[in-house]
Amino acid sequence: MLFERPSDDTLYDALIARDPGYDGLAYVGVTSTGIFCRLTCAARKPKRENVRFFDTTAECLHAGFRPCRRCRPMMGTGAPEPLVATLLDALDREPERRWLEVDVVAMGFDASTVRRAFRRRFGMSFLEMARLRRIGKAVAHLAEGDSVVDAQLDAGFSSGSGFRAAVTRLLGETPARLRGKAMLKADWIETPIGPMIAIADLHALHILEFLERKALATEVRKLQAATGSAIAFGRSAPIDRIEAELAAYFAGRSADFATRLAPLGTSFEQQVWGGLRRITVGTTATYSGLAADIGNPAAVRAVGRANGANPIAVVIPCHRVVGAAGDLTGYGGGLWRKRWLLEHERRMAVGRGAGPLS
Known part of the structure; x- marks a missing residue:
């Protein structure tokens, strides 16, 4: 299942040779132009120091x-498929546009059909892809020295507070409703594979999720x-600590993650x-293997559901569980991200040499 990607030097040689094999x-990102290509692209070849290699177009x-x-x-x-190409x-033509489902429908496509077609081919919906293109363009503007405000506008947020306003809606509170309530804190943590949101009290971390996770609003x-x-x-303190550990x-x-965790779940979960936390770094487990590990080998489906309900990504490593065939x-x-x-x-x-990290 785990495919070992060739070295960057091997991939660069393949890029120069336009090797169809x-x-x-993999895909190559050219830092001097901000463009990513197939390894067989016929464009002028970049210098070795100006390239980064990625496994998927989503990572690019x-x-x-x-x-x-x-x-x-x-x-x-x-x-x-023709609808995908269109x-x-x-x-x-319009990478800066804030694409909506109504725009897809206005082009004569069924929204659910488009969603399925894009997920089959790319592992993400058309709207998710459009959002990444928009944010990527904003990042490029920032790298070129544009102001943060200009970058936010390019990313589709009408004001500097737009991003926070969107998450405020997710959290469901306004300042007037906070008075007299116990308080949890939430903040962003940037990672190489996208931003995460961490929610904690003074003593423990309750939620750590990638922002795209559909179950995030329900978890909150x-x-x-x-x-x-x-x-x-x-x-x-738990948010500061988990940020350093991440x-x-x-x-x-x-x-090693020592931040105190307090995920909300049933005793079985x-x-x-x-x-999950006992699965060694660098290895994987199957759902049946995990069920046996907790002393309940018949509960394979329940284990799968509990795995999917995990509200603390990476630290409680549900990504280490794979199918029986290794898929x-x-x-x-x-x-x-799992890959x-x-x-x-x-x-x-x-890289550890003396054995896998634990």
Whole structure:
């Protein structure tokens, strides 16, 4: 399941040779132009120091690169469905546009059909892809020295507070309703694979999720109902600590997490989450194996549900659970992130020399 990507030097040689055997295996981002390409692109070849290699087009978009108009890497291998090709063309023409579902319908497409077609081909919806293109363009503007306000406007936020306003709606509180309530704090944590939101009280971390996770709003509402607490932007000691630990993790220095956790879940879910934390870094487990580990081998489906209900990503490593055949199966943060995390941890374990990190 875990495919070891060739070295960057090997991929660069393939890029120079336009080797078709590497087409779709990886993608190259050119830092001097902000564009990403197939390895077989016919464009003038960049210098070695100006390239970064990625496993998926989603990673390229997250890193702020835009697709090459010449080799059209978003088309993937093989001819895409006509509706996919049409919408990709439209997105190429208007990458700054804040695309909505009504725009897709206005072009004569069924929204659910488009959603399924894009997820089959790219692992993300058309609207998710459009959002990444928009944010990537804003990042490019910032790198060119544009003001933060200009970048926010390019990303589709009408004011400097727009991003926070969107999350304030998610958290469901206004200042007038905070008076007299116990308080939880929420803040952003930037990572190489996208921003996360952390929610904690003074003593423990309750939620750590990638912002795209669809269950995030439900998790927040459950936490508020269970604790009777309001949530406001701010920092607490657990958020500061988990941010430092995540920085060490993503830098490949350590996979040790000592932040106190308080995920909201049933006793069975807590059992499963404890089992997840026992899976060694650099390895994976199956759902049946995890069920056996917690002493309930018949509860494979229940283990799967508990795995999906995990509200603390990365630290409680639900990404380390795979299907019986070694397939990646689902992941709330997106399959491309699951693959990235597993490969990152595999490299950490190999780099340790004395054995896998624990």
